[in-house]
Amino acid sequence: MYDLKALYEAESIAHAIQLLQEHPEAQIIAGGSDVLVQMREGRRAGKELVSIYRIDEMRGISYEEDGAIRIGSLTSFSHITKDPIIQKHINVLGEAVDMVGGPQIRNIGTIGGNTCNGVTSADSASTLHAWDAIVEITGPDGVRRIPIHDFYIKAGVVDLKPAEIQTAIIIPKEAYEGYHGHYIKYAMRNAMDIATTGCSVNVKLSEDKKTIGDVRIAYGVAGPVPMRAPSAEAKAKGKPLTKAVVHEFGQAVLEDINPRDSWRASKAFRQHIATVLAERALTESIRLAGGVIDE
Template identity: 70%
Template sequence: MYDIKALYEATSVDDACRLLKEHPGSQVIAGGSDVLVQIREGKRAGKELVSIYMLDELRGICLDAEDNIRIGSLTSFSHITKNPIIQKYINVLGEAVDQIGGPQIRNIGTIGGNTCNGVTSADSASTLFAWDAQVEIAGEGYRRVVPINEFYIKAGTVALEEGEIQTAIIIPKKAYEGYKGHYIKYAMREAMDIATTGCSVNVKLSADKKTFEDVRIAYGVAGPIPMRVPTAENFIRGKEVNDENMEAFAEKVLEDINPRDSWRASKAFRCHIGVVMAKRACEKAVKQAGGDVDDRTEL
């Protein structure tokens, strides 16, 4: 059923990087919820696999010395949702990954696997873009960090060189402190379905809750890779918190997003729901931030 040439079990991060270099073309496997399905379908037949599943150093969530949130790449979706650090500071990420697949997938699937796939529909991706996340990458004997928007290169391709693995997702303190967010996934089914479009909005309000100090909005399936929407962000920053400005903010997303036609939905439909989702997610985020808003926008 599974056409695998060889499976190597890494004993450390450096060992995993060494194995990947010794076996060019080999693929990392962690939870296996995507890789094993692809192999069974014949898409990766005859592959050599390097398993990092036993590397507990890549699991868990903590605050580092500078209060940045560090999420190990092998942390499962279920553990992200239930983690007290996530719930306290960036609960929207837990809500986003809680919409991935079913309970079995969320128990075995990892944040690293979800992002390393490089697909625009990954539920974690747009939320991480909205949090200005950074990606920690390891090679044999070194570590480097890249902004998540530079980690995604094109559909299905991320910035991992030969012999490198992703080790962590980092949310800087300045990116989450004072912000509240909301994520909306629109799919053909209510559960266990790939996003037709996903939208994540973070807001930071003034002390009196009357002004948008900052807004970050990101989409999945609005382009070949997850994307931020700078035109809308720049428009609303510094403006009064009211329905008129949020309506205009939502319309501004059309200047940046460029979804495609597919069997799941037409480009026109994705653009339409993209506008509705932007306003609704902004309303929900404002309400969580303590602002006064009548959040009745419906999809």
């Protein structure tokens, strides 16, 4: 049973904002893979819901005029994985969201819902951080765009003001052009499980494929929100493709991450896994970029 006070169906972004203004206590529902489960468990009992699921203008993947990739917040995980723009430029995002739940969840779950939950374990979150994603938010005062690392405020809380909705996620052209990436999810099971730790790395090599021109690394479950590891990035930038540099890169993440103890894994184990995943993800990213790591 779902203890639901009322459900309002939005027909457009403007209509959704109007409904949220008229019903300030209402909560947004998209695919419902999280909200309905929480409602059934009693955590959202008696709530009003504003459904945005029928707003087709918030679906799909396209290029913006400046070459940035626009991902509508209602785009399902399955569509992201199969989209030719994603496969051409940021295939690692498709691979990451393909690890969310099972086929049914991936068909109904949306990239917007996954990020708006504000949880550090979301498979899309660390990958989007590594791509320097921009979050588009639309509300009564118009449209604003903020870096994804500013969107996450604390565990379970994101920067959405009253009557605002997330309408898209933008990957700037300069953030994906020339980059290759890899995401690794470490979990207790190979499928249908929440990440114990997730690590996403993107790398851009020099023209001669001998040097790391740029590298970005981001984690899930390495802190209360998804996070980058700037110390590791700085350690590897401009360095040659050697095993020593890859190892230094992995060790440097310990200067930035702050995982917690939980029943899933201890802090010490998560720290160890984080260094291993960093090295593996960087190694694979370099391979995808056409580089060869020397001894």
